[in-house]
Amino acid sequence: MDSPKTKITIIGVGLMGGSLALALKDKFPDYHIIGYARSKKSYDKLVGLKILDFVERDLGKAVSSADFVVLALPVFSIIACFRQIAGFLKPGAIVFDLGSSRVLIDRAAKKYLPGHVEFVGCHPLCGSEKAGAQFSRKDLYQKMVCLITSENKTAGVKVVQSLWEQLGSKVVFISSSGHDRILSIVSHLPHLVSFSLTALVAEDYLEFIPPSFKSLSRISGSPAQVWADIFLSNKKNILRDSKKFIANAEKLRKLIKTNNRRQLVNFIEQVNAKYSMIEKKS
């Protein structure tokens, strides 16, 4: 008898989930990759895209025989999903997610998932301003960092780590709270900033948009449901960091207002030095 195929079920097949399906299929052609679609509309779309081996509309059936269950949903939908799938998961299954804030998700996983499965909190540091499974790319996770927030290196954690590494990601371990503190500055705040800037554009400016504005507005195409959840689930950090950011902007405004060219040059030169550090590192 053949050994049974590894079954992976992805719940939430958008850009991230769809790209994971493509990357897994490319690396492990034998895996059986199932996508869950709640509505008839998304069922038809996913079947048409042909990025999955099978599309299932019954959530219980979708997860009950899965070796891996991947939750690629907005943060609060991940949390809600733990409760919905808890009763169907098979013993020994590994559940992991791709959520962009960690403290609430990792806490909810402990609370709602049964003891006979393993949970591994994952946050791949990639994405795209193009939302939707139709933009899936099999190389989305290549040469990217994937953060894992599990406290202990259990067998399940090692399996998931190895999975990401085989897809070309570099795995870095970090605590849930450390994750949310740092990602607030390096990811969540840039989105808040980009949204605040792009909101100012009027139609008659469109023919004058230079490369600088394009760089800053690129992530303004990011999906609203996903980002509302990220902000609300990392509230304390993002409120503190956005306050610091606004203080910097006010400082620059004051230097401009008071014609303080020397301090203005100083401020920008310090920023130039920080930029060089970032550039060297990447």
Next chain:
Amino acid sequence: MDSPKTKITIIGVGLMGGSLALALKDKFPDYHIIGYARSKKSYDKLVGLKILDFVERDLGKAVSSADFVVLALPVFSIIACFRQIAGFLKPGAIVFDLGSSRVLIDRAAKKYLPGHVEFVGCHPLCGSEKAGAQFSRKDLYQKMVCLITSENKTAGVKVVQSLWEQLGSKVVFISSSGHDRILSIVSHLPHLVSFSLTALVAEDYLEFIPPSFKSLSRISGSPAQVWADIFLSNKKNILRDSKKFIANAEKLRKLIKTNNRRQLVNFIEQVNAKYSMIEKKS
């Protein structure tokens, strides 16, 4: 007797001036392109880079026989330069600049340049976070918009327009005040925003920098002297627009603070729509 070569003198051979020298030489191999270097150090650097036909350290000599004089300097240095070169320019010479704010420059040109030369205010909407002549690229101006702020389409304006078009730029005419009002939002504000954000990065965050942060920090490498001058020379507009931007950021903070998910999604969806407009246009 051969007709004399067209002579172009570039004052301020950094990334913008150096790239213009390369683009001109590529398109018009017969032009004689002179660069002005004030210090011995920049003279040696420019001679070593071999992007000019000749490097001149005497400002009077550099401009006195030039058909075109190009000022590729920070805004207030352009204004100071008008007074320094005024007495040396030959009758019929065309002076143009690449300044990023226009009202003060265009006013100063009228005041300080002699009546026997023509001035054409130009602002090419391109650049790079890599400052310095060593990063010059002959294709920097290709497929880019160049704004011209001259009020009347004089013979000189048409000559300069044609020059930019032959280098691959699309020329758009706009008033000096319209320029400063629009560029404040689409270029000057993004720099203030990027500087305020990059200033928050600490060394221990470096291994977690995702593509989103990189996009927003890219222009944080822009030269301090240039940007201090831009902010100070477009003070009224940038102070007004940065205030509007901060109001948007504060609005988002309030929605996060009060857990107003519906309005948060609403705000981001409106931004998504503006982003789509930008993306379609570019």
